[in-house]
Amino acid sequence: MKKVRDHYFKKAKKQGFPARSVYKLEEAQKKHRFLKPGQIVLDLGAYPGSWSKYAAGVAGPKGLVVAVDIQKPGVMADNICLLQKDVYDLKASKLREISPYFDVVLSDMAPKTTGRKDVDHFRSVALAERALVLAKELLKPGGTFFCKVFQGEDLPSFRDKCRESFRSVRVVKPKSSRPESVELFLLCMGRKQHTG
Ligand SMILES: C[S@@+](CC[C@H](N)C(=O)[O-])C[C@H]1O[C@@H](n2cnc3c(N)ncnc32)[C@H](O)[C@@H]1O
Numbered sequence: 001m002k003k004v005r006d007h008y009f010k011k012a013k014k015q016g017f018p019a020r021s022v023y024k025l026e027e028a029q030k031k032h033r034f035l036k037p038g039q040i041v042l043d044l045g046a047y048p049g050s051w052s053k054y055a056a057g058v059a060g061p062k063g064l065v066v067a068v069d070i071q072k073p074g075v076m077a078d079n080i081c082l083l084q085k086d087v088y089d090l091k092a093s094k095l096r097e098i099s100p101y102f103d104v105v106l107s108d109m110a111p112k113t114t115g116r117k118d119v120d121h122f123r124s125v126a127l128a129e130r131a132l133v134l135a136k137e138l139l140k141p142g143g144t145f146f147c148k149v150f151q152g153e154d155l156p157s158f159r160d161k162c163r164e165s166f167r168s169v170r171v172v173k174p175k176s177s178r179p180e181s182v183e184l185f186l187l188c189m190g191r192k193q194h195t196g
Helices: 007-015 022-032 050-059 092-098 117-138 155-165
Strands: 040-044 064-069 080-084 102-107 139-150 166-172 183-191
Touching: 007 022, 022 050, 022 183, 040 050, 040 117, 050 064, 050 080, 050 102, 064 092, 092 117, 102 117, 117 139, 117 155, 117 183, 139 155, 155 166, 155 183
Parallel strands: 040 064, 040 102, 064 080, 102 139
Antiparallel strands: 139 183, 166 183
């Protein structure tokens, strides 16, 4: 992950978060309030752990964050459960052993970038689609899916797939996401009850 030592990097250090990416989630949360105390949250691509730490802070002692990454997420808290796993090998049944349902699925997953915009875009969409499959299997009706994806030609079709399963889908570009970055986030709220 490329380190940008800007205002957000310094703020994250000061506030005890391992990465500046926490402010992308915080900004969406402040506006849309989809994380709530007592919730069960799945955080995909959780390393080094800023989103997990933030979500665990909101979920509180009655909630739980399941943090998944190929690399072992470094954050520790009583209400964070760490799973070192590739999402392509991760089965919903394994996650259901931890909790039968989830209120929120987060995905900040990003591929290792190659510098080739099209390749990076297609790999990012593949990760986002894997996250969507897990979100559809695990979210309870009404649940929320917040997912990073790189801009490119397959973004509209990914957004349409999200629309099939969620009542509202917003495209979000947080202020803390560098303007030159191709990343965007889809905030999908209201998991529909009867879609595949
Ligand atoms: C931008 S970082 C996530 C930062 C994290 N949200 C935070 O706030 O600390 C993207 C993460 O996606 C993870 N990732 C990429 N491909 C993955 C895969 N196939 N399965 C699980 N995690 C993956 C990477 O290992 C990396 O840690």
